[in-house]
Amino acid sequence: MRRRTGIMVAAAVVAAAAGAGALAFGGGDDADASARNDGLPPATAAVVRTDLTQSKTVDGKVDFAQRRAVKSAVDGTVTVAAREGATVTRGQALYELDDKPVTLLYGPVPAFREMKVGARGTDVLQLERNLAALGYGAGLYVDPRYDKATEAAVERWQKSLNRTPTGRVGKGDVVFQPDRVKVVAADAALADAVGPDTAVLTAASTKPVVRAELDQSDAPLTAKGTKVEVTLPSGKKEPGRVTGTVNTGAAGEEDAGDSITVEVTLDGGRSAASGEDTKVSASVRFVSESRENVLAVPVEAVVALRGAHGGYGLQIVEGGTSRMVRVETGMTADSRIEVSGPDLKEGMKVGVAKQ
Structure with missing residues (x-):
């Protein structure tokens, strides 16, 4: 990381020096000598103590984890379609087929x-x-056997649903899912004929996620656990973390080519994205590196020192004089660069190009 930072600093310093013009380079090996001709810079900036953060912001979309198609187990006609956007829990109908509810139950x-x-x-x-x-478990011993007690419990349940109490559960009567589901799409409309090869709806976990697309060059940002800040469509800001990548070339979706789609889980859980418009873009800020409580100056304040030892320096301005001091450089972010050195203190004035 230090090697990469050094390259970035060098490039920034060359660009800054070309634009500054009036800023002097330190001569020889004496980085602490006064600037040549006692020249003062055209402008100054303060050395500040701050936090630096390297980040990248991209657009994203609010979505829900674990999308999957729910197909009809039997042939039939949709008489009540799934309600897009609804959260369905145990015992509730996902949709109706041939005027009979297809009920959600929990299980793998x-x-x-x-x-x-x-x-x-x-x-x-x-x-x-x-x-x-x-x-409906009165008198029921929960085990893998379907006995008379199970039949009686099923009959009581069927009566509560206004169904004929047969005591049997038909192949298409229930849908097992691991937990409550979010209906993210109603794939079959009212009066549609469906069957085992037909998706009636697309379900997902009720856990909100944000999906964002990054370039392949941003691969380090896709690491699991990378911190993000999401600005939701409503303007509300929510912290989160990268929990994985999504294969966008699957399930008939177009291949994203050189991009990587990441999935971000919001720290606030299920309620974090409640009421948000999933059709409006969110803003996702990825934090790749941060440095807390460091001294920093504008990037253009750093000058390359000539001589056998080279390195970088700052032109310190005190009253009507200036002197060049050698500094170590660190991370750059938001046009500022981390600097350190024994002669450097918060509040000092350093030379910069005229704004």
Whole structure:
């Protein structure tokens, strides 16, 4: 990092020196000698103690994590479409098919068959856990067996939904998802015919994220844990961190070429982006490096020293005289550069080009 910083400083100093003209270069090896001809600079700036931060700001979009398509398990006609933007929790209908609600239940295993008395498996265990959580677990022993107690619990649940109490759960009656979901897109409209190959809706986690696109040259900013500050469409600022990258070439999306799409998780959690317009751009400021409580001067104040030892210096102005002092340089940010040295103190005046 020091090598890269040195290259950046050298380039900045050459550019500044070309524009300054009147700023003297230190002669020989004596960096502490008075400037030649006791020349004073055309303008001065103060040495300040501050925090420096290297950052890059790009546009982003508020989104939700873990997008995935929800397909119908059976053929049918959509009689109530999914409501885009809705948050659906356990026991609520995601949509209706053939005038029957398709209910969201929690669990990692998909609903792959009809469940009835005699069935055994993880899907049955999931079903019973959900029945108990919804308040229909009286007399139910939660295990992988679909028995008469399970059938009775299912009948009580079906009656609450105004469905025929068959005691069986059909293949297309429920959708298992890991947790509550956000409906980010209604893919099938009212009266659409759907089937196992048809996406009825696109669901996502209710956890808000911000996706932003960076150039390949900004790859260090995509590291997991990189700090960001997001200005949401409403103007509210929220801190966050990079949690990963997104493959935009998948799922039929266009390949982003030389860009990298990163996903940022907001520190404020689910409520951080509540009510934000996902169609309006957010501003994402990535922080790549920071230095706290350091001395800094305008970049154009630093001059390259000639002589055997070279290095960099500052023209210190005190009253009607000036002298050149040798300094070590560090990070540059926002047109300022970190400087240090035994003869340098906060509040000193240094020579700069006339504004």
